Amino acid sequence: MSEARKIVILPGDGIGPEIIAEGEKVLQLVNDKHNLGLSTQTCIFGGAAYDEHGTPLPESTLNACREADAILLGAIGGPKYDTAPRDLRPERGLLGLRAELKLFANLRPALLYPELADASSLKHELVAGLDLMILRELTGGIYFGQPRGIEERGGERVGFNTMVYSESEIRQIAVRAFEIARQRGSRLCSVDKANVLEVSELWREIVIDVHKDYQDVELSHMYVDNAAMQLVRAPKQFDVMVTSNIFGDILSDAAAMLTGSIGMLPSASLDDAGKGMYEPIHGSAPDIAGQGIANPLATILSVAMMLRYTLNEPEAASSIEDAVASVITQGYRCPDIATGDSGEKQVTTVQMGEAVVAALQSGASS
């Protein structure tokens, strides 16, 4: 076997540790079963790290992440950190990690499991068969643009941020988007606000230019307000959407709800060499933390994405995805995806993790 590949695990805050525990069980099982030679190391991150070390991203955690092949993150943040100094809030730790590791490409797939169609807030026929991918630029735009701040101007306080993209940043994410579209339905919709924002005007121009090398992919453009409307009107029109950091943040939450629950959606954040951080797209859900009812499936599906996109273990990835589909077919439901149907078995976080493990184990003997 080749040298052990390192996975850094960042449980984080709120429900983070609970869902990560289930993701780890699944990772451990496929590691043994498929002989993947993975080693894991758990590091402190987010609010937990702020409490203990006074910073959300301690140097030791950053270094471990730099040396890792892949990172599995739970969730960070919580109301108790609202009053922490702005630069030391858990969210800044996450943004810092994304930036330090140059994880510019954020893949957020929204896939509907047929049995969960009734958990969606949209009508069955609008979402049945939904399978779309949002590609969000993750290390630029208004999240990182300078200048930013809150300052006194003319006798009152003014808050400001800057939405900025360089040509090379746009080109980089556009290339990745066309590549992903090619591997799917070959349709790419670029979402911007080019009717108002110069930064979007440039975005659109560069995307059109990159398209010259991908003529086999059908390219369309949509303003972000319309895209938000289309996502809840006719979401199946989309194959791949590519957009900026903040538009992607917003649209991916909306897309998540189409699938029944934000508790179902994994994500991958990749650099240009394929190294990645994997995390559920939902947050730390402080309102349900510690109750053992959080849905671990987005985290478990993030493990599958990690195996597929960074570790190049598609079989192990598919076995996890199949196991998740099978527990859903068997009727296991955490509260967020429960519809009250008689065939459902309401389960806790741990029971859901165990159901996936059992499905993986029975997959081995079949």
Ligand code: IPM
């Ligand atoms: C996300 C989250 C983060 C973001 C927060 C926690 C900083 O909402 O990953 O979508 O805005 O990127």
Ligand code: MG
């Ligand atoms: Mg978000």
